[in-house]
Amino acid sequence: MHDPRSDHRSDLLPGPRSGPAAGGPDAGTAEQLPAAPSRRRLLGTAGATGLLLGAGGVAAGYTAGRATAPETPDVAPLTALGANRAQFHVKHQPGILQPAQAHGHLIAFDLAPGAGRREAAALLRRWSEVAERLMAGRPAPHQDTAVSRDAGPSGLTVTIGFGHSFFGRTGLEKQRPAALDPLPAFSSDRLDRTSSDGDLWVQVGADDGPVAFHALRALQKEAGEAARVRWHMSGFNRSPGATARPATARNLMGQVDGTNNPKPADADFDQRVFVPAGGEPAWMAHGSYAVVRRIRMLLDDWERLPLRDQEAVIGRRKSDGAPLSGGGETTEMDLEKLDASGSPVVPMNAHARITRPDQNGGAAMLRRPFSFHDGFTGDGAPDAGLLFVSWQADPLRGFVPVQRKLDRGDALSAFIRHEASGLYAVPGGAAEGEYVGQALLEG
Incomplete structure (x- = not known):
């Protein structure tokens, strides 16, 4: 049977972008949802080249915005930005290879007292279901808040990883990767430990603010009694189409940031970024390690x-x-x-x-x-x-x-x-019918 994760470049098709963002690879990695039928032309958003973007499609489970007066019965398709869709079942988890998104949330959880391997597995299964549905432009499986009801998936990605302490909490110490040993102390560190580390880590990114918040809220609600928020941080990047031509983004110092980032086309890209199949531990195959730092x-x-x-x-x-x-x-x-x-x-x-x-x-x-x-x-x-x-x-x-x-x-x-x-240790993407981290928690 073909493994849907077998090719990290073919699972996603390029959507319109403003060019390489700070810290992101140059190639786009989103696909366009099929265009929905409409008898009227939708005036698209301005793209990086200055041309008008064509209309995309309506995401399942959502009602598209209208391009005409409310009394007109036609429903317009989504613009290309809203229709961008990243795949959940891929070789490498989404949110790594995509260009940097305009809106992001980083959030860490600690397992609740008494919660262990079984509760963690159930939580990861729920989170994976939420991520798969929302990334496809569908409502959350339970008590959807309707925050992004009128929007498409907007390139939404959800990425899930495990901190050093997760393995002790779940009795999986023998499966803890050596690469996950705590980072050394650096003389310039001024770290707030309450805003650091955590058993579980989630990255949410999208090119629409409400879409990103909607996913964050759904994931936080699904944690239920199994895990509690340890810390949360919100961020942003340049919006697609904000520049007249493709350009590397600037940081808040006004400096162009991300020029020499490795690119997927580089011969040694996978070697530098991803754990190979057959590496140690086996459950980390096609995964990567995320270092997260709040730098003021x-x-x-x-x-x-x-x-x-x-x-x-x-x-x-x-x-x-x-x-x-x-x-x-x-x-x-x-x-x-x-x-x-x-x-x-x-x-x-x-x-x-x-x-x-x-x-x-x-x-x-x-x-x-x-x-x-x-x-x-x-x-x-x-x-x-x-x-x-x-x-x-x-x-x-x-x-x-x-x-x-x-x-x-x-x-x-x-x-x-x-x-x-x-x-955080971020395992490879989940295959169809599986959840993120299943090889670790059920192996």
């Missing part, structure tokens, strides 16, 4: 820096993301180039220099973050920054060596604070 940006301090100094900290031009050594955004950085005084054009402590794979023994990770803004502190400074999410086959060969080097001398460290942290 000290924007008041950053914005006082002259442009020239900001660019020296990063090692790239702010205007277009090109390296200070010259060329365009994707031009290879010349680390040996000197200025008239004999100093490196790209400073030795520039963030872009330090994070290059060839400066870290080839260490690389797929970054897929969200920006966040959670109001203002008592002194008026914005509580804002990056919800950093990186994917790697082994965090000890991906995130850890890069962060250790940043910890020793990154010029950007003076303008950021790592305030929360988590590491």
Whole structure:
């Protein structure tokens, strides 16, 4: 029988995007729902090329919005953005290979006192049912809140992982991966432990805010008595079609962010990002490890820096993301180039220099973050920054060596604070008729 997860590039077809987002791969990974019949033309949303997008289809279980006056009986199909649909039953869980979505939620749960392996398995089965239905544009299975009744799936993805403590709570210590050992302490950490770690971790992403919230609420309700929310964070990215042409997104410092992210077309992409079939432990085949960090940006301090100094900290031009050594955004950085005084054009402590794979023994990770803004502190400074999410086959060969080097001398460290942290084992996608983590919990 054909395994629907056997090809992580063919299960999803590209939908219209604004281009590569910060921390996301360049290729789109959403499919269009079939167009619903209509006798009227729908004026689509403006795409990245400036052209009008064609009409998509109506998601099952939802009523599409009207393109004409209310008295007109015709029902218009969804725009292409609303009709984008990511598949649930895939080789790698959804929410890893898709371009970064406009709206995101990260949430961690702890199993309730007395809950163990049986309760966890039942919870994962419920969550998988919710995810499959909502990602297809259908209502939640129980007490749907109707928050996104008028919308299509909007590229919704749900990704589920296990924290280090999950295995002790469920009596599965022998199945805990060695790669899930706690991250080492870093000198720049200012971690709030109540907003870190957790038995279970869920990432929700979509290109529509109510669709993302609808999924978050449905998952939280399905936790019932089995698990309790430990922490929750919300984030955002550039909306598809927000730029005149495809462009790498910018972070809240105004810097182009995500230029050198690994791409699925790279020969060693799978090796860097995913656990291979036949790897250890077996239940993690085709899975990945997610490092999650809440990184607050000290924007008041950053914005006082002259442009020239900001660019020296990063090692790239702010205007277009090109390296200070010259060329365009994707031009290879010349680390040996000197200025008239004999100093490196790209400073030795520039963030872009330090994070290059060839400066870290080839260490690389797929970054897929969200920006966040959670109001203002008592002194008026914005509580804002990056919800950093990186994917790697082994965090000890991906995130850890890069962060250790940043910890020793990154010029950007003076303008950021790592305030929360988590590491999660994210198994491969669930096959038809299965739930996420079934091989672990029933193996």
